Amino acid sequence: MKLKKFIFLIILSTFFYQGDLIANNNNVLVDKISKNLRCLICQGQSVYDSQSDFAISMKLLIKKKIEEGNSEKQIYEYLKNQYGEWISYDTEINKKTYLLWLFPLFLFIFGGILIFRKVFIN
Amino acid sequence: MKKNIIYLTIIFIIIIIFTLFYKSLYKAKTYIPNELNNKNLVQFSSKDLFSEVETNSSDLISNNKFTIINIWASWCIPCRKEHPFLMHLSKNSKINLIGLNYKDRSNNAKKFINDFGNPFSTILIDPDGTISIELGAYGIPETIIINKDQKIIKKFIGPLTNKNLREIEQIVNS
Amino acid sequence: MLASQLGHYSLILGLILSLGLLSYSFIYLRDGNNILQKNIYSISFLQLFLVVLSFFCLVYSFIISDFSNETVYNNSHTTKPIFYKISGTWGNHEGSLLLWLLVLTLFIFLFLVSSKNQPKKYRLLTLFFQQIIISGFFLFLLFTSNPFSNLFPVPKEGLGLNPILQDPALAIHPPILYLGYVGSSIIFSSSLAALVQKNINRNWAKHIKKWIFVSWIFLTLGIMLGAIWAYYELGWGGFWFWDPVENVSLMPWLCLTALLHTITVLEKRLILKSWTIILSIATFTLSMSGTFLVRSGILNSVHTFANDPKRGIFILIFLFVLILLSVLIFFFYQTKETDSQKKIFWFSKETSILINNWFMMYFLSVILIGTTYPIFLEVLIEEKISVGPPFYYKLLVPFLIPFLIFMAIGPKIKWIKDKFKKIKIYQIILLVISFLIAYLIINKTSSQYLFSTVLIAGAFYLFFNTLRDFLRKNSKLSQNISHFGFSIFILSILFNGIFSNEISANMKIGDEIKFNKGLIKFKKIEIYKEQNYESIIASFEIEDEEKNITTLNPEIRIYNQPAIFTSEADIKSSFFTDKFLVMSLLKREDYFNVRYQNKPFMLWIWISISFVAFGGLINFVKKIK
Numbered sequence: 053m054k055l056k057k058f059i060f061l062i063i064l065s066t067f068f069y070q071g072d073l074i075a076n077n078n079n080v081l082v083d084k085i086s087k088n089l090r091c092l093i094c095q096g097q098s099v100y101d102s103q104s105d106f107a108i109s110m111k112l113l114i115k116k117k118i119e120e121g122n123s124e125k126q127i128y129e130y131l132k133n134q135y136g137e138w139i140s141y142d143t144e145i146n147k148k149t150y151l152l153w154l155f156p157l158f159l160f161i162f163g164g165i166l167i168f169r170k171v172f173i174n
Numbered sequence: 175m176k177k178n179i180i181y182l183t184i185i186f187i188i189i190i191i192f193t194l195f196y197k198s199l200y201k202a203k204t205y206i207p208n209e210l211n212n213k214n215l216v217q218f219s220s221k222d223l224f225s226e227v228e229t230n231s232s233d234l235i236s237n238n239k240f241t242i243i244n245i246w247a248s249w250c251i252p253c254r255k256e257h258p259f260l261m262h263l264s265k266n267s268k269i270n271l272i273g274l275n276y277k278d279r280s281n282n283a284k285k286f287i288n289d290f291g292n293p294f295s296t297i298l299i300d301p302d303g304t305i306s307i308e309l310g311a312y313g314i315p316e317t318i319i320i321n322k323d324q325k326i327i328k329k330f331i332g333p334l335t336n337k338n339l340r341e342i343e344q345i346v347n348s
Numbered sequence: 349m350l351a352s353q354l355g356h357y358s359l360i361l362g363l364i365l366s367l368g369l370l371s372y373s374f375i376y377l378r379d380g381n382n383i384l385q386k387n388i389y390s391i392s393f394l395q396l397f398l399v400v401l402s403f404f405c406l407v408y409s410f411i412i413s414d415f416s417n418e419t420v421y422n423n424s425h426t427t428k429p430i431f432y433k434i435s436g437t438w439g440n441h442e443g444s445l446l447l448w449l450l451v452l453t454l455f456i457f458l459f460l461v462s463s464k465n466q467p468k469k470y471r472l473l474t475l476f477f478q479q480i481i482i483s484g485f486f487l488f489l490l491f492t493s494n495p496f497s498n499l500f501p502v503p504k505e506g507l508g509l510n511p512i513l514q515d516p517a518l519a520i521h522p523p524i525l526y527l528g529y530v531g532s533s534i535i536f537s538s539s540l541a542a543l544v545q546k547n548i549n550r551n552w553a554k555h556i557k558k559w560i561f562v563s564w565i566f567l568t569l570g571i572m573l574g575a576i577w578a579y580y581e582l583g584w585g586g587f588w589f590w591d592p593v594e595n596v597s598l599m600p601w602l603c604l605t606a607l608l609h610t611i612t613v614l615e616k617r618l619i620l621k622s623w624t625i626i627l628s629i630a631t632f633t634l635s636m637s638g639t640f641l642v643r644s645g646i647l648n649s650v651h652t653f654a655n656d657p658k659r660g661i662f663i664l665i666f667l668f669v670l671i672l673l674s675v676l677i678f679f680f681y682q683t684k685e686t687d688s689q690k691k692i693f694w695f696s697k698e699t700s701i702l703i704n705n706w707f708m709m710y711f712l713s714v715i716l717i718g719t720t721y722p723i724f725l726e727v728l729i730e731e732k733i734s735v736g737p738p739f740y741y742k743l744l745v746p747f748l749i750p751f752l753i754f755m756a757i758g759p760k761i762k763w764i765k766d767k768f769k770k771i772k773i774y775q776i777i778l779l780v781i782s783f784l785i786a787y788l789i790i791n792k793t794s795s796q797y798l799f800s801t802v803l804i805a806g807a808f809y810l811f812f813n814t815l816r817d818f819l820r821k822n823s824k825l826s827q828n829i830s831h832f833g834f835s836i837f838i839l840s841i842l843f844n845g846i847f848s849n850e851i852s853a854n855m856k857i858g859d860e861i862k863f864n865k866g867l868i869k870f871k872k873i874e875i876y877k878e879q880n881y882e883s884i885i886a887s888f889e890i891e892d893e894e895k896n897i898t899t900l901n902p903e904i905r906i907y908n909q910p911a912i913f914t915s916e917a918d919i920k921s922s923f924f925t926d927k928f929l930v931m932s933l934l935k936r937e938d939y940f941n942v943r944y945q946n947k948p949f950m951l952w953i954w955i956s957i958s959f960v961a962f963g964g965l966i967n968f969v970k971k972i973k
Contacts (some may be wrong), residue, residue: 079852080534083850083852088736088738090734092205092207092310092312092313092734093313096591097336098213101584102932102940103932103933105277105303106303106307106312106313108301108303108934109277109303109304109307110307112302112303113304113308114302118305125206132178132208132209134207134209134210134307134308134310135207135209135310135312136207136208136209136731136732137731137732137733137734138205138207138732138733139207139734140734141734141735141736141737141738142736142738142739143733143734143735143736143738143739144733146696146726148729148731148733149721149733151721152717152718152721152735152739153739154716155713155742156710156717156743157715158711158746159631159709159710160706160710163706163709163710164706167699167703167706169532169577169703170692170702171692171693171694172694173695177679181675181679185672185675186672188668188672188675192664192668194723194724194728195646195664195723196638196661196664197727198646198723198724198726198727199644199646199657199660199661199664200657201726201727205732217489322361
């Protein structure tokens with residue numbers, strides 16, 4: 053009888069342990085996402101760094117959404133839908149930002165051409 | 175000749191950049207999100223403050239009145255300041271005023287209502303603030319105006335003023 | 349108060365002197381002889397003296413808490429400790445502008461005194477251009493940002509300095525940063541002067557090189573101090589956030605570093621003259637644009653100063669005038685003859701410096717575009733987007749890999765022409781060793797990427813090369829120290845990123861959490877009352893795998909004027925790692941939010957940057973070739 057109880061407890065505890073592991077992974081994901089979001093109250097800080105009410109509630113919401121099974125991408129989409137693109141530090145690549153992403157690369161190539169001409173031609 | 179063209183282009187570009195900077199000086203610096211305007215209200219459910227019955231928001235939104243959700247808390251001082259305006263709005267038969275009690279202790283919230291009056295037809299609680307975020311709010315007080323088609327048409331951030339009140343009345347009467 | 353009057357009138361006099369010097373230099377330009385009139389020295393010194401006097405009047409007003417002075421009222425408080433009363437002088441918009449003036453006038457005086465071996469007309473023109481900048485700043489100060497404006501009736505107490513600014517690193521960060529930042533004004537003025545005088549030659553290059561190094565050393569150290577302050581004081585465990593204000597100091601640094609390399613080419617081979625001038629103009633322009641961005645209210649950041657569009661307009665117009673002036677002068681005075689027709693051979697040191705400039709300008713453009721794009725977008729289409737750290741990492745880091753490799757090889761290539769057979773076997777060996785080490789490290793941490801491996805390999809390659817160069821007799825010591833320092837800098841940052849661990853949790857007193865095979869215990873709190881704040885100091889014990897215990901005492905301060913909470917992290921720095929703990933108060937709850945980080949090699953980041961700056965310093969000392 054005692055043995056059965058013991059085994060039962062061991063099996064039960066593995067469930068808790070797994071739960072712990074999952075919870076930890078979720079926490080890591082919450083931190084990861086919140087570092088990438090702007091706090092609307094303390095504009096200039098990330099949600100991760102901020103201790104404002106908004107930031108705290110936001111972290112809880114992100115956790116809820118993860119537990120509901122949303123992927124990281126879905127959570128970002130959802131928040132951008134609510135608050136606008138501005139809330140995410142990770143700049144999208146869409147027609148508003150093509151210039152942003154491509155212009156430096158274009159300048160790099162342009163610089164390369166200039167040097168090439170200086171060194172290899174003339 | 176080629177040299178002249180290059181220089182003129184450079185000066186032209188500089189002028190454009192400066193005009194853009196000049197214009198940007200007069201833009202508001204803090205960001206106020208307005209993404210949800212004209213989108214449907216997200217459904218949420220929560221406990222009623224007094225009856226503690228779990229209520230769904232769709233049950234509260236009527237389709238022949240404007241719904242106004244006001245997010246408030248007993249510890250929020252500007253909320254006290256705007257309270258008289260809410261009392262005034264509650265008398266308007268075209269408006270259904272719903273309160274969302276944000277990150278508050280029920281006792282304190284009830285005391286606030288008892289002391290200052292209840293302008294709300296229903297008060298739901300948002301103990302961890304997540305419902306407010308789902309509504310696109312980020313600070314309190316915030317007031318959200320929803321039309322008969324369940325679309326969000328306006329948000330007021332901060333305590334309501336006389337001007338805001340007139341705006342609301344204009345919207346509701348149109 | 350008397351000090352205010354004295355300070356104010358000194359500034360007015362200074363402005364008058366500035367206008368005087370402008371006309372003087374113009375007149376004396378026509379003089380035949382090559383000796384600068386003694387007048388010029390005396391007036392320039394007098395101008396410096398007046399600005400110093402004005403500065404000290406402001407400092408004095410802060411020390412005695414003279415609240416009839418509006419700046420003192422806005423930024424100080426009687427209970428502030430005296431060290432911070434003094435540093436509060438430059439911790440605000442008006443005071444920091446006075447600091448700008450101080451450095452501007454100091455540097456032109458030092459320039460005049462130390463450039464006696466240069467042609468007189470060149471020196472006068474430099475003075476002329478510098479005085480244009482100086483008078484602009486005098487006008488800006490006197491008309492929009494007067495540090496000596498009066499308040500009546502006199503308030504009894506001030507509004508207090510932001511408590512985050514009460515920190516020793518931050519106290520010296522502005523003066524050092526400005527010596528670099530504002531120091532580039534001399535480079536600007538003298539480059540324009542040299543262009544007009546067609547004076548760009550080896551003699552000039554040697555002379556201007558000193559100023560470039562001085563400005564560069566201070567700018568490097570200034571930025572480092574800012575990062576150190578952010579790390580130790582701001583409490584988020586990071587030190588660089590790609591915040592617009594931070595970017596604005598990095599941009600002139602990139603330009604100045606490129607200039608540093610280009611001037612050596614100019615000195616050796618007398619080519620790239622136009623490019624040198626362009627870089628000089630660009631560096632100072634970026635400094636001034638930085639001032640504009642930070643003070644005009646355009647940017648949304650933790651660091652911004654005053655938010656006043658009127659000030660923004662002034663700087664904008666001033667900046668526009670300066671840039672227009674530079675472009676016009678360049679247009680009129682730059683001739684084909686300025687640029688010699690010497691060819692550049694593809695495998696030469698000149699080319700490797702060109703490549704350096706190429707990459708630097710790319711890095712600069714990424715940061716410039718990233719910082720200004722949201723501003724322009726908002727004006728054009730009324731929408732706000734954020735450009736944050738992910739953007740910069742994605743665009744900058746991949747280019748670091750070739751950059752590091754070029755940096756390792758470049759210094760070894762000879763001037764003018766070198767043989768490709770030079771790539772000896774040992775280079776290949778070093779490359780292989782670097783890859784192996786990088787691979788082993790990445791494998792051990794099970795960090796995902798092939799990319800990190802290549803990056804670390806590149807950094808190690810530079811590291812080994814510069815290390816080896818120390819042993820070779822004919823390599824330049826100053827260059828080697830700086831490059832070596834840079835390789836350690838990159839390695840430190842990479843290792844810090846890969847090996848850092850952190851945990852964030854809500855804890856009550858007595859709680860314990862498991863972390864990384866160790867424990868974090870929340871032991872107790874103590875509450876103290878200080879001069880101008882109330883302090884809650886917590887005691888945490890960190891126990892690691894070997895049962896060693898480190899005690900950390902993070903603090904929460906509750907200030908009275910203005911009413912702000914700040915969290916002071918406790919950081920125990922050791923040679924190999926930093927233990928970082930910060931906690932914050934959750935309103936209306938009875939537990940604390942605790943964040944603990946284990947951050948390896950932090951100290952090495954600061955040491956390596958100091959190495960980089962030190963290399964520049966050696967340049968002044970070395971007499972040995």
